[in-house]
Amino acid sequence: MKNEKAKSNLGEMVSISQTEYEKFQSLESRLAQAELQNNWLLEQLKLSKKKLFGQSTEQAGEAVVEQLSLVFNEAEALDAKSVEDGISDTKVKSHTRKRRNGSIEDIIPENLPVERVEHRLPDKEQVCPVCGSEMVEIGTETHRALKIEPPRYSVVEDIYYTYACKACKTETDEALIVKTPKEPTVLPGSFASPEAIAHIMTQKFVMYNPLYRQEQEMNRGGLKLSRQTMSNWILRAADDWLKPIYEQLHRQLLQRKVLHADETTLQVLREPGKSTSSKSYMWIYRTSGDTVQPIVLYDYQPNRKAENAEQFLGGFKGWLHADGYQGYHKLPDRIRVVGCHAHARRKFDEALNTLSSEARRGSKAAEGVAFFSRLFQLEDTFAAMVPEERYTKRLEQEKPVLDALLSWATELMPKTAPKSALGKALHYLLEQWPYLIRYLEDGRLELSNNRAERSIKPFVMGRKNFLFANTPAGAHSSAVIYSIIETAKENGLDPYRYLLWIFQTAPKLAQSCDDWGAQLLPECAPEGCRCPDSMKEDECR
Secondary structure: OHHHHHHHHHHHOOOOOHHHHHHHHHHHHHHHHHHHHHHHHHHHHHHHHHHHHOOOOOOOOHHHHHHHHHHHOOHHHHOHHHHHHOOOOOOOOOOOOOOOOOOHHHOOOOOOOOOOOOOOOOHHHOEOOOOOOEOOOOOOOOOOOOOOOOOOOOOOOOOOOEEEOHHHHHHHOOOOEEEOOOOOOOOOOOOOOHHHHHHHHHHHHOOOOOHHHHHHHHHHOOOOOOHHHHHHHHHHHHHHHHHHHHHHHHHHHOOOOEEEEEEEEEEEOOOOOOOOOOOEEEEEEEEOOOOOOOOEEEEEEOOOOHHHHHHHOOOOOEEEEOOOOHHHHHOOOOEEEEOOHHHHHHHHHHHHHOOOHHHHOOOHHHHHHHHHHHHHHHHHHHOOOOHHHHHHHHHHHHHHHHHHHHHHHHHHHHHOOOOOHHHHHHHHHHHOHHHHOHHHHOOOOOOOOHHHHHHHHHHHHHHHHHOEEOOHHHHHHHHHHHHHHHHHHHOOEOHHHHHHHHHHHHHHHOOOOOOHHHHHOHHHOOHHHEOOOOOOHHHHO
16 A cells, blocks of 8 residues: 555656746746736726716715624614614604695795786676676686796996086186096906806806807807907906905915815916926815815916925915825925825725625725724714814724724735735825824814815816816916805805906995905805805805
8 A cells, every 4th residue: 555655646746847847937927917917907997987887975885884893893883874864753743734846935045036927807708607797806826937037138338427517618618527437347448247247257167168158158149249258358357356355365365274285187278388288287275164264265387296385375384184195295394284084095995896796795995994984983973073172082082993994004014915906005094194193183173185175176077168278377367266256155155146246346446445355255245145045055055
């Protein structure tokens, strides 16, 4: 038996040369690299499909909620969906009839004008066909309908009379002539009105309706107003009347202690020294949630260099919420950059989306997302607290979660392929860690930079429609207009009525006051500029 077993073992042994062995090792290495590359390509394919066809939400899915309960072992994690939905039973009296959905009372504001049209029988039909007596009115039945009319165009003629003294003419042969003082116009030498400019700006920068579409719509209504004329009106009005308000808002912004920043690309066709296909950037800076009067400012720059942010934030000293762009980390020490946990979570969410539904349960990517979901859950419970109380609660409840997250990521990093989606998420997390934990320094700081991302979204939506700016001057004017409009929306103002008030008030105010821009800030706007009370705040924005 021993001899047979020895012969069998000898039969399994094969002698190969050193060259063949090295070739075999090389093939094995190449196969491992090809497998890694194949996995990476599959991850990219799944992410691309997710971006094209999947939901954009980053809310915790079933796998993450399950992982959350395993990691933190808390009962509320298992019931996360019911908490998010906020569903509660409502008792309704048995005799109360619920109003049907779609009722006109659900959509109209209280002060909407009502046009009444009365319908009566002709006099000859108000005679009783049975006895021939005259019939009397005994009641009415009302049908209500919403009436929407397209824009109506009209011409306003300001007629200024001239007066002369006939007595002086008789006695001295020279009449004293007095002219009615002319009201200053919004654009001297132009037939533009405040209403026209405010409407065109609102259509383009609020409703994302490019000038060429507005031109087509006006032409169909019989108004031959060219897009070039409208563009000139916008540029002049922005420079003359909106820019001073923008500069005043900029000065106020730099006095705050907590700000948010973000940037996105913009194509400018006639940028000196650059090709038409090159990228320019629209930066955004805004106040945080600790202020009563929010400010949102856009700043156009031809590049993404860090000195752009440093120049715009000259004199600012405090915390700046930003994403992981290294340019923010080059700012002076007086500016303490706070990282964004939403960006860090997004990396793990992308890694989770590269896995199949079965593989997501218990995966390391799901564990990573669970850590961030727990942090955001805690932040929701701290939302109504004053900053001092929130600061204490974060140290008590969120810091242990952060410590556990750091320990977990540090241990997992060496075991993960660097170029995989999970490896990139871990690398981003550890690289940004000093900035991600900085929000613990003050209760006014926030867990994410979502506030800036929400404010830059209107520009991104507009860019999808007008695609590019023609000149740098147009890009700068767009930054000013977007700033005024988005700041107005954040303060509960209707953009059209606020712009109209500015264009009606500024020309006359500028004649008597040097610092007139400060008197046209959103907090100075009259009550008529505010959104109707019946509208929700999000609808106004």
